[in-house]
């Protein structure tokens with residue numbers, strides 16, 4: 001039996017009508033332009049979108065913050081107010097832990113703006129996300145005929161910084177290229193890594209041009225990584241939500257292997273109500289961290305801001321305790337379709 005319950009916050013991503021249709025199908029038919037204005041202007045409360053069942057037991061809820069990805073990034077104060085309302089609702093519903101999905105983490109500075117909260121534990125889910133991305137990177141380096149020059153785009157972020165530190169700790173990559181728009185945080189990160197690591201920092205995506213594996217961990221509403229950025233035969237691991245790659249990348253560059261990042265297999269997972277855009281039995285890693293913490297009885301805040309290596313080890317151990325329910329990186333997919341990373345061919349689902 002689960003040792004606690006959780007709430008997980010999500011929001012409509014870049015295509016607002018498509019994601020509102022996940023709450024209730026007819027909402028998907030409303031014109032995009034209407035949502036762009038209405039979600040921005042109307043003081044809409046959080047929506048109880050789905051009940052979460054794992055192992056046949058109800059363990060959590062998904063709460064939708066009705067504010068689009070572009071709204072979130074352009075109106076951070078309002079976004080924070082709305083995320084805070086969702087946390088109020090989670091408290092009222094008796095949740096032990098609340099996890100911050102997608103840009104609800106970014107606009108709250110990785111949950112730091114909620115650290116005064118009592119009565120509920122807050123996590124940005126980024127400790128387990130970093131663990132899963134680290135597992136996926138090592139799997140790709142070992143099996144996808146990839147060289148070992150890894151570029152982390154968004155390396156100064158909450159997930160990106162943790163993934164960089166995990167890779168640098170044991171020299172999993174021969175070379176690390178760390179990319180973000182602003183250089184000071186990147187330089188500080190690079191300076192904190194073991195001296196054995198070969199590290200370059202850059203503020204332009206052009207720096208990924210000779211990387212064998214590009215890991216995308218940016219927070220943007222738009223596609224940032226384009227076909228012309230990538231080396232021949234490069235591998236891209238994209239964990240962004242909303243996605244910062246477009247499906248056109250895979251068709252424009254058939255030599256490139258594009259793998260969805262941060263997806264976890266939990267075969268008994270069922271959502272009653274809306275769906276959050278992952279195949280049945282699968283979940284985002286940040287969602288999974290929230291479930292893991294609640295189900296293993298964690299109380300109090302967990303990952304806020306940048307997750308620590310100790311938190312990553314802790315959540316990995318908790319996930320191992322739940323291994324009978326899955327809680328491991330999902331088999332590789334490209335935009336939701338199974339892919340064989342050795343042959344780089346699509347495989348039947």
Ligand SMILES: NC(=O)c1ccc[n+]([C@@H]2O[C@H](COP(=O)([O-])OP(=O)(O)OC[C@H]3O[C@@H](n4cnc5c(N)ncnc54)[C@H](OP(=O)(O)O)[C@@H]3O)[C@@H](O)[C@H]2O)c1
Nearest residue numbers: 102154156157158159180181182218240241262284285286
């Ligand atoms: N799959 C999952 O389960 C899962 C879980 C957690 C997070 N995520 C996703 O992972 C991504 C990162 O999350 P986070 O919480 O780590 O975000 P974050 O802390 O806000 O970090 C974002 C990073 O991206 C960089 N960045 C933003 N826009 C950029 C641009 N146009 N070009 C280059 N770099 C850019 C930022 O640095 P600058 O601002 O200096 O550029 C920063 O390094 C988000 O898309 C989030 O939704 C997925």
